[in-house]
Amino acid sequence: MIKVTDLSKKYAEVQAVNSINFEIPGGQIVGFLGANGAGKTTTLKMITGYLVPTSGTVEVDDLNILIHPREIQKRIGYLPELNPLYSEMMVHDYLSFIADIRGIRGKEFKSALHRITDQCGLKGVVHRPIGECSKGYKQRIGLAAAMIHDPDILILDEPVTGLDPNQIVEIRELIKNLGKEKLVLMSSHILQEIQATVDRIIIINEGVIVADGTNEELMSNFMGNVLLTMETNLSTDDTIKELTEVLPDVLMKSLEAIPNGHKIHLEYSRETDPREKIYRYAVDKNWVILSMTPHTANLEDIFRNLTVKEENDA
Amino acid sequence: MHNTKSIFFKELKSFFNSPMAYIFLVIFAVVNGYFFVNTFFLFGQSDMRSLFSVVPLVYLFFIPAVSMGLIAREKNIGTIEIIDTLPLQTYEFVVGKFLAALSLILLGLLATSVHLITLFSVGTNIDYGSVMSGYLGLALVGGVYASVGTFASSVTDNQVVAFIIGVFLVLVFFLMDWMLVFIPTALAGIIQYLSVDYHLSNISRGVIDTRNLIYFFSVIGFFLFTTVQTLEARKWR
Secondary structure, eight states: OEEEEEEEEEOSSOEEEEEEEEEEOTTOEEEEEOOTTSSHHHHHHHHTTSSOOSEEEEEETTEETTTOHHHHHHHEEEEOTTOOOOTTSBHHHHHHHHHHHTTOOHHHHHHHHHHHHHHHTOGGGTTSBGGGSOHHHHHHHHHHHHHTTOOSEEEEESTTTTOOHHHHHHHHHHHHHHTTTSEEEEEESOHHHHHTTOSEEEEEETTEEEEEEOHHHHHHHHOOOEEEEEEEESOOHHHHHHHHHHOTTOEEEEEEEETTEEEEEEEEOSSOOTHHHHHHHHHHTTOEEEEEEEEOOOHHHHHHHHHSOOGGGO | OHHHHHHHHHHHHHHHHSHHHHHHHHHHHHHHHHHHHHHHHHHTOSSSHHHHHHHHHHHHHHHHHHHTHHHHHHHHHSTHHHHHTSSOOHHHHHHHHHHHHHHHHHHHHHHHTHHHHHHHHHOSSOOHHHHHHHHHHHHHHHHHHHHHHHHHHHSOSOHHHHHHHHHHHHHHHHHGGGGGGGSOHHHHHHHHHHOHHHHHHHHHTTOOOHHHHHHHHHHHHHHHHHHHHHHHHHTTO
16 A cells, blocks of 8 residues: 655756655556656655655655655565666676565575576576566566566556567556555556556646546546537538537537538537437438548547646746 | 675685686785785884785775675666665665675785794794684774765775775775864864774774774774665665
């Protein structure tokens, strides 16, 4: 369990994180989403004890990070942003070094190493220097180091940045499997990376949490109207104008003429679905409907809406 | 204690996994050997004095070079974040790093003991006590400079900057004794007590006085403590 209360961090002049609150129960995969510089990494650094908050508290399993940092750090596995590694070290030596500090030695280390190389797909590179491994392997080495002590809590700062699509899918699967029994808090500035993996999304912008909920909750809270694009034949300007009079819920956005007909852009609110009425109206007026495509706002739009600065703000 | 050991061995391994350790050991041996052999037969004295007077000079540049990467490199490549978020006390990390650098220096000193063979084979009336205490003195000075270098490495993430700061601080300690003539007599006593040379020459003469030992250990302790504080302070940025 991670509980963050009124957490703030101020660097010399910049308010990086501004009084944020959230609570994550065990067994949940949470995506921490925000543009670059939104305060994601700073928040994660405060949870892991790398930075001391300016104000507010971080509690992990009811322990306060300022009072019991070591105890908390024993329970957390952390993959920092940019995945720093000792390039001259052998993969095996690095994992053994991390395990040693975590109190895993001898036989225990052997079985941990076996588990982790299996889980992270490191079999082929265990006896290679880290510097000679590919980017995908390095990322998995970082993950393996974070998980060598089988922690209940995993904090991953941009775990899939810079990986190719196949590797992203692999890491995603790995995280999904881990999330079945662990608390996983992973950050990203790219929504698609997270959307497929997580149970819950927290969106942070300029140090403030602007949204917090499951995929579906975010969609229903923030999704505006539905845009409908229709292509029709045999429609006339008059009958098109009448449509909005007959169906007051529907708003005419724009109208283009195409050969033999029109391309009509309509908008309606998500609760009312007037598509059937539109269809019947069209049949009634002898239009031929070539296509009818609703565009629902997706999380990407929501994310952009929440995190992009207003033009007049700048 | 166990964590200090893990850091120590990790660091020592990384010395030997890079050309660093080998270059240090070879050049350290060559430079010291050159100056020793150069004067040993000339003076015809059965002691190691020519070696003991050159090693502190060689230290001035070699020890900051050995220690410059200890912490600065971890900061530079970002692994300090991994270290800082492991269940590890900062002092365990600092002491482990310091001991690794000191071990490499002691290994370098050990290599100079080949000259002992020369001494034993051609020398007469050898004062074994002063040879031993001379080595002890060099080891202690190595410790002081290594602690200074560890500190210098903790204040920056740039190894070159760490080296320059290290050389500067080590020079201050080394030159203090030479500067005494420029210093008001009231302060001279304090400055003399702070200078490395003063204590080294005491020990090298064969007098192992606790006052000298206390000096060396407290300077080492001071710089390691300051290093820990420097690292802890980063969390409060």
